Amino acid sequence: MSSRRRMLLKVIILGDSGVGKTSLMNQYVNRKFSNQYKATIGADFLTKEVQFEDRLFTLQIWDTAGQERFQSLGVAFYRGADCCVLAYDVNVMKSFDNLNNWREEFLIQAAPSDPENFPFVVLGNKIDVDGGNSRVVSEKKAKAWCASKGNIPYFETSAKEGFNVEAAFECIAKNALKNEPEEEIYLPDTIDVAGGGRQQRSSGCEC
């Protein structure tokens, strides 16, 4: 297996518009939160170095770049993902109901070799809103869904307050690392037209 490939872990975050995908990424990577919601413009992917058992890995977290608004993410977005994060807003029932669609869309588009064991992580975001009073999806309900889909790890988060975000992404990274990609297509190494830029590049967010 290519060493370069194993150094880089691709994580994608799926979920309805407005559930806080970009905010979750930003909180984890930059420890920043903006109250001003704008449908995502300018977010591409963020990278963060993570360490496991004395080895450094680059976690590359891909935003939907707004292409999820009309379910128009292309197959290229899904490809080669090592972990898929499904995010919803605990205050919006529809965003929870749609998790199933996002999961299925991922399995169709990414077509992982072992769909039963592909690592997903579910995040219930915005638990801070209105002190939890506007919440419509219970933790029990969310956990039951996760259990029914092969025990998907579940985290309740607040991107705004930074609550549980670090722990959630630690789990995401660990699961991404466990995912064994199909070996054959990684040999020989791909040609790096940007002279190694792909690995080191970290992308800014304009919003």
Place this chain on the structure above:
Amino acid sequence: MTESASYPPIDPTTFDLILVGTGLPESVIAAAASAAGKTVLHLDPNSFYGSHFSSLPLDELTSFLTSHSTTSTSSSHPHLPPSTAIDGEDYISVDLETRPVYSDLDISSHSSEPLEHSRKFNLDPAGPRVLFCADSAIDLMLKSGTSQYIEFKGVDASLVCDSDGKLSTVPDSRAAIFKDRTLGLTEKNQLMRFFKLVQEHLASDGDERGDNARISEEDLQSPFVEFLKKMRLPPKIKSIILYAIAMADYDQDDVEVCKDVLKTKDGIDRLALYQSSVSRFSNAPGALIYPMYGQGELPQGFCRRAAVKGCLYVLRMPVTALLMEKSSGHYKGVRLASGQDLFSRQLVLDPSFVVSLPLASSSPDFLQEISLDFRLKSAQGKVARGICIARSSLKPDVSNLLVVYPPRSLYPEQATSIRVLQIGSNLAVCPSGMFVLYLSALCDDADQGKKLLHAAMNALFTPDVSGNPENSSSVQCENTEEVKSTLLWSALYMQELNMASFESISFTPMPDGNLNYNGVLDATMKLFKKMYPDEEYFPETTSPENSEDDEGISLES
């Protein structure tokens, strides 16, 4: 397409630019316009990105080619006369329909195996297509930030068929010339001398003094084939340079009937492109590279760049009509299949669309004028394309390779080069144990096109494909190391060629007959500059991540 009904209304409703179709030219324009700060809406009736530049699973490729072919009723209102409707006070709506851009589609399946793995294929309707490592397309991807989404692997070998029907490796470097056992010592010296002269010419380019190293202006304007003769290069070498390096399409030896005589100047440029491609990336085995998962990754990369810059994407959304201002006949907007009307200053359509206008007698005067404007400018000739799925590689030890059959190499009347690109599973375009071969050749009509494709297929595949037991799937050819493979599945078709056009409604070009993207991307850049004469085409520092990226430039060795 019923899914379109479930979308919420698109908001906002007014844009600077609306594009329909996500082929490479539309996607590049969407990315460039978004980078220039325009508000852009990018629509596609399909559920996938890429239109005629996509990479598709086997079953989807079949339905895509079928739905855009002459034999099918692809238009949404096949038998109704085109209609216009007066809408409210200000606008008149004119039906937007699709027209066939492929014809003579011929699909043969000799094994059920490929279809059983349909989704493991990523097949290019516009193949064969590769990038030269030194192509401007690579610079465009770096400049626009698209390169970070796409990975490439090299085409391992480049072969050319000689007059005896034998395939030999294209010697593309000094080392390769020395190693080549098929070249005699005299030939090697001639080739070395020629390459040296070309290098000296290129090195002295811009040097005003006309010293000995330079090739004279008279020679530069003469046919390349004459210059090669003057350099006393033997026929075999001439053929390699003309057809496997400079990628000439038409028979250059017959200058009277040749439709596109390559001038020495252009021939030298193409040699230079080839030479600088060979040395550009340290781990590329040759001059050519191909994207992982197929060429459909390119439009998707540009679309993602556009999205990152704020472009709004809606797939599975057909446009049913265009809205024209009643008083002037000017384009104003589009009507979606969902019934929503959206407005924009400019509109770009992919070349399979046609604005269908009512009969002159029943239409307002201005419609007769725009009917002239909105007609797509078509180019002469067609390109014959073939996609073949085979059991084994043409060369046992190599997975990805290019084969060129120069004019007259397969049969005396062969008027154009046939190019074959074989791509294997290590580029994630097919299941392991299979190979995809793309064929193309320019032609005047379908008969000629099919004959060209069949000639190459006869040379590539074993004739008997029915009832072969699996274990005898390949047959060793006499006196060559190439292996004739078993053909499992094939699709042959003629594709129309057209030029990009700029009017109040612009059309993008179809994939051209070339091996690389330069022609298509040149036309795209020109279209963008006509649409936005004051805007820069991908400004250097368009985003923060680009400014951090100072490694992207230090590529060339």
